[in-house]
Amino acid sequence: MTQPLGGLKVLDFTTLLPGPLATRLLADAGAHVTKIERPGGEDMRRFPPFKGGEPVLYTMLNHGKTVIELDLKDPGAAEQIAPLLDTADILVEQFRPGVMDRLGFGYETLSKKYPALIYCSISGYGQSGPRSQEAGHDLNYQALTGLLAQSYGSAAHASMPPAQIADIGGGSFPAVMNILLAVVERQKTGRGCHLDIAMADAMFTFGLFPYAQHLAGGPIDEAGTGLLTGGSPRYRIYFAADNAPVAVAALEQKFWDRFCDLIELPSSLRNDLKTPDETAARIAGTLSARPSAEWRAVFQAGDCCVTVVEPLSEALSDPHFAGRGLFPATDHPAVASPIARRFRTP
Template sequence: MKPLSGLRILEFDGLGPVTFAGMVLADLGAEVLRLTRGASAGAPAFSEVGGAILHRGRPAVEADLKDTADLERVRGLVASADALIEGFRPGVMERLGLGPEPCAALNPRLVYGRITGWGQTGPMARQVGHDLNYIALSGALSMMGEPDRPPPPPLNVVGDYGGGAMLLAVGVLAGLLEAKTTGRGRVVDAAMTDGSALLTSLFHALAAKGLWSDARGANLLDGGAPFYRCYACRDGRFVAVGALEPRFYAALLEGLGIPAAEAPQHDGGRWPALHARFAAEFAARDRDDWAARFADSDACVTPVLTLPEATAHPHNAARGTFVEQGVIQPAPAPRFGGEPPAVTPQPPALSLDEAIAGWR
């Protein structure tokens, strides 16, 4: 049995973080129904991009929320749910008559999870945006990238998923624990600006002690340190170097054949020269040559793998980090005990009446 078995969660289908949060909750055992608008109702084709991976573990239930009969059926599902998650712009659910207050009237113990970019309140709450905009405003984006170039889009893992979906899931689970003891639900306002700002806590702490500069590429963890960054190899592929601690740095120097006296670790004035020297050393061999050389070392040197390479790596294979069910995909995480939780494929779609019958 999975940890969230027995919990019922109603997911209003959307893009990005709400879909990922629904997947995570379903992976952990919650019974999730994914309410979809259906192609005929104008749902964007991009909403189906998740397919067998992001939509795994829960059936699609088509509902037209502008249809009175469908809306009443959805209210019936709300009345039986433990939690609801939605990712619409502020005011959309209220206009449909499914905002927190009417839903609480139907189900006082309901945990109502909301995920947006800017949050439910504030002067920008109703403005449009995407992951890149949210992490730009939180300050997270300013710390990423090379010092002489604009910050690069760091995929959607910082705003949509790390600062958004995962904190929505945490908030919903916290609300469910509270509702179990009090019988009262809670509204969870998860904003990607808030969440991505929270993810920068360490760097605020370092800055407060004078240990972090606003200049990109000048700090310990942003590529400024020659012993914590990526390097190109002879074959055009890359290695990641994370030799932060002195003994790990010593192992790095040993593997590179550089005398310790020629490469003091924390002399920032010599970092540019060390960058160049390390870069030249790594450029002299292929990536996998370096991976083999450092395989049994404490130097914290690993190959930078592509997605297909990552699925085949012996460590990931031994742990079952990726599984194949129709398509290769990441296994659920975290794991409880030894083995990773099994992947539940996307079940067949249900009608609203079938979904209601299953929740009675």
Template sequence: MTDDRKPLTGIRVLDFTRVLAGPYATALMADLGADVIKVEAPGGDEYRHIGPFRDGESALFQTANRGKRSIVLDLRSPGDLTVARDLALRADVVVENFRPGVMARLGLDAATLQALNPRLVYASVSGFGQSGPNAARPAYDIIVQALSGLMALTGEPDAAPTMVGEAMADVAGGLFAAWGIMVALFDRSRTGQGRVVDLALFDALLSMMPSAGARVLVCGADPVRTGNRHALSAPFGVYPAGQGHFAVAVLNDKLFSAFCAVIGQPGLRDDPRMASDESRRAHEPVLAEAIAAWAGGLTAAQAVAALSAAGVPASELASARDAWLSDQARARGLVSAVTHPVLGSVGLPEQPVHFSGSPRGMRRAAPGLDEHGAEIRAELGK
């Protein structure tokens, strides 16, 4: 049995956030049917003015604000501030990412709004949270990557720490913010009371590194960069073929036995240096040499085909373009088309979770600045 109802249909979100982390959280909620009202300053979200651009429209803004409605409110204006408060009192969720203290000065803080709307879920998304020595510190993604230790773990051992090639602190923050909000909504369905959700990008990114956390907290270690090699096992990384590179993941004795058979080195299975994951990692150069001898006469695709046929996890290296346009991404519905007044029909990312009985897609494009201002004011009787 199917219907057109998405899981968050009927939930209204008042979104005061800008740039990426907060907007990404609310975009995920819009994907799932929430009515997200994006409150923008007169000049608009900064992301409207950051490229790449197509026909004058920011691609980044389109992806981070898909499915929302826009209203311009100057929160320094008493009249517009009243509109913001009225919207908050009718909302299920308020999300903001101002510096700590800004919303309190405006009378839009959690304590003030929840006193009038006890069912309100109020989420604050910031670089370092509402407490701690760094609470007031400004942060963009690279700052959080640097302080979280992620950059120290990324890159080749003899090279400089490296930023991950996507805004992972912002994305992790958006994911955990959306998760926290929806947990609070579930709790409200049982208690009738909203909650305050305090999400820091720093916290989110640390939580996305459980392996490093285990090594630090349980073993007392100080993890270091290992490049394209796994820290704890081998062969587990990226290796060259005669043409191209491929990734292979061998993480137990059964896979190692199959791997040895594929590369024509069955004797490695009985080599005492290869008796465990830990020992294999310590002698990874021996395995890298064996892989080079085997794969040097193959293309990456041929190496992957041989390993995969034996049940050894392996893959060619795809570009981001190849991945987004792949048959697998298409089959999984990871891109859905929207109609934009300037761009026409354009594909945008879709949230990745499939829900039975709930359609994917069927959403509006990112809004123009104040595109829905009159409509939203009319709903308030303004």
């Protein structure tokens, strides 16, 4: 089958995670990606882990791309890049705002010669605004947008996010989404555009529930007190007798009732809004009385949105995920791609 992005050419000026993952996903759907790296290669080449001397993360993000090492500050760089720009459909860059302009590859400059070029800029805070030149990483973007406040309590109960939410959810995914929208628009108009993707912006999307509270004019649940951040006994992490975490997410009443029946929670504690701390304490005590293997069997049969937390090594061998083709057998480290299988590179 012809891949949906087959024939499209992408010029990739990105490093580390957000941009390289975005262009890897475009490549998964058939686009040809040429990646420009500084002499000696980009920083991710030196990030652990390594296997056989090769950087695993770098390979996951950049396999299948054509990589060219080039000093963009060299006076001859423009001449070397010109043939690539002549045929490029999409350009993705991840420098601080203004850097590509100073190098002579800014959107205003290139769009005059290449009006159909789709130009995507990924940055922490966007191409404009008081923070546009401010350095940052995933944790900083979450901290400044109210998202981290949902999970970070006192020093004794600090909780670090388990995923690169801003890098991937605020950078890679919105970049791919908007590039595809721009491709559709270009099919109608023949013109490209400049996409300004700010990783911090999407953090407000991830904080949808507290933002709704704000819009409603009520108090905002912070620091692990919200319905989905640990404030409710029916949506919380507990621990079994062997210290394995158990994720209880029995939000709907039918699941909550089923869960309460399975653990034989006293009727006086089933109204979790009345005495949430007492209810949570009883649940914690009950779950801690039996090992996770026993609870796994109970909750799988009970179908009540309660799951024993699996370490990654176990999750990778789960027949469900293996059966869905998330981890294809390849001679290189593969990304568990969200691109639908019908569209992916074989």
